[in-house]
Amino acid sequence: MADKPCCEPVAQNDCCNGATVLIYPCSGSSDVGEISDHAGRLLTREGFGKMHCLAGIGGRVPGITLSAQAAGKILAIDGCPQDCASKTLSVAGIEDFSRVRVTDLGMPKGKTPVTEEHTRVVAEKGIEALRASALRATA
Template sequence: MSETLKQNEKPGKFISTVLFTCSGISNTGKLTDIAAKTLSFRKPGLFRAIPAQKGAESLEDAKKEGERIFVVDGCEEHCAKKKLEVAGLEADMQVVLTQIGIKKTNPSDIKSEYVEQVISALNSAVKSIQK
């Protein structure tokens, strides 16, 4: 657990999570964005999605507000994480789709079961930090 998260947690205080997605052109990159937006729609008070294409500067307010930042990268290139680091910010957690069993293939290889697999992994990651 990062030092930032420890500092931001207060008993009884609700902490929301920003999902900073790589949003690349491959299927895994697209899945990061689709899954994050879907999760934000399902649980709007708990999650919000920001694509890395918007830039890490959009996360500065999130850190000031005490929100957690989860990087959601599609593959081992870690595009979103790199953008975060260039901005001098640190993620509280990173989920990489190829590490949870989704193969990086062509851009059209997007299936609803993949979206649900990513959502499940993100929900599990949040639960692991809350313990």
């Protein structure tokens, strides 16, 4: 049987030697946290990357943490200036990633309806950040 293409990312139809993009929204309980979550899922549906479990990074789940470390690009989507997604990645030793903060995009915490329009704005900013970023150096 012929070999399958190497090396096959589980997350998306791309080669892991290129850029496997993992997306970590904070998915917080506030409106902007929810928007971050929706944006991560939207980016996944549209093929810009794969939303992955930030809680798994916080919990040091080996498969999840090692996958983040091996990712070609990472996007953190923080809802508010608490920056929980970015800080969770940093605490796990992952520093080189792109980030978007929802409240920086004219969406105040506690006052922003969770709409498709707001989700789209955040997703577009995420795409912009990913395009501007270089591939991460992975061991």
